[in-house]
Amino acid sequence: MPILAEPGRRAPAPPARFFEREGDGRLRCTLCPRECLLGDGQAGFCSVRENRGGEMVLLAYGKSTGFAVDPVEKKPLYHFLPGTEVLSFGTVGCNLGCRFCQNWNISKARASGQGMRTSTPAQVVDLAVAEGCPSIAFTYNDPIIWAEWAIDVAREARRRGVRTVFVTSGFVEERAREEIFSWMDAANVDLKAFTEDFYAKATLSHLAPVLETLEWLARGGKVWTEVTNLLIPGLNDDPGETRRLSEWVGAHMGPDTPLHFSAFHPAWKMQDRPPTPPATLAGARRIAREAGLRHVYTGNVHDPEGQTTRCPGCAAVLVVRDWNAVRANRLGPGGACPDCRERIAGRFEI
Secondary structure, eight states: OOEEOOTTOOOOOOBOOSEEEOTTSOEEEOSSTTOOEEOTTEEOTTSSEEEETTEEEETTTTEESOEEEEEGGGTTOSSBSTTOEEEEEOOSOOSOOOTTOTTHHHHTOOOOOTTOEEOOHHHHHHHHHHTTOSEEEEOSSOGGGGHHHHHHHHHHHHHTTOEEEEEEOOOOOHHHHHHHHTTOSEEEEEOOOSOHHHIIIIISSOSHHHHHHHHHHHHHOSSEEEEEEEEOTTTTOOHHHHHHHHHHHHHHTOTTSOEEEEEOOOBTTBOSSOOOOHHHHHHHHHHHHHTTOSOEEEESSOOTGGGOEEOTTTOOEEEEEETTEEEEEOOOGGGBOTTTOOBOSSBOOO
């Protein structure tokens, strides 16, 4: 449902794309499947896209809630430049309403400018280069809602040889998908569950558009893509659902697609659920491997075996991780196993 913009917060905002004009003067946002219909002065569900005098503006353009240098494994990406650091930043707002949001303090915030840093695309890339980061991640809140800002940073990054990572729920309209991802080098898509009931009740969104995004990314093959499934006790951790999800990934994205099962920790409006037991993650990993996936990992727990990359050909240990830290990397040129020479799927060359 659209919301009224905050009174007194009418600072200039850059124009946004991804919208259509309706005959009654309202604007229909075409960026995500919500297709918010906005009258003058109204912002969309995400809170950062607003109809201002008949023009769509992006209130979050050029803004961030701060920058951090993270291991790329934290995104999580295990088959994209392992052991390197990535300059990470986000803005505010979100086009989902997840009751379990881990970053609710920014996803539910408004783009008033208070406490936010303003930058140009060149300044963001300058910072990545100065910090020795070969890539930049659009993360923390979903970059779909600030696509124009992410695209402009990615365009400048590509010009200067810096890679880009898009961490997203994948809840995006087909017509916007191609332009956004044409500028990205890697993505981690959060497949939150494998039932429409979970998506409708726990995220206020829908499953089908996310599956369409995942299949589209796999079919294109240009953006290295990994998938994360946060397992919440009693809601989406049924072994049958895990098997169906894993089988879908294998059939529609390919058996070499890395799948991460991540541990839930109580947050925001979901304090009534316990943390995910390590045994649940281990069981999910076993199910996914039985379903034919060759690279399955566990996250948010200490699990050396579940975070180790092995050669799918000879089972040799290739990348050893401790949480998000890479302790050993035996991958050869092009991601080849040094023992049997099988090439591991991924992007390993800086």
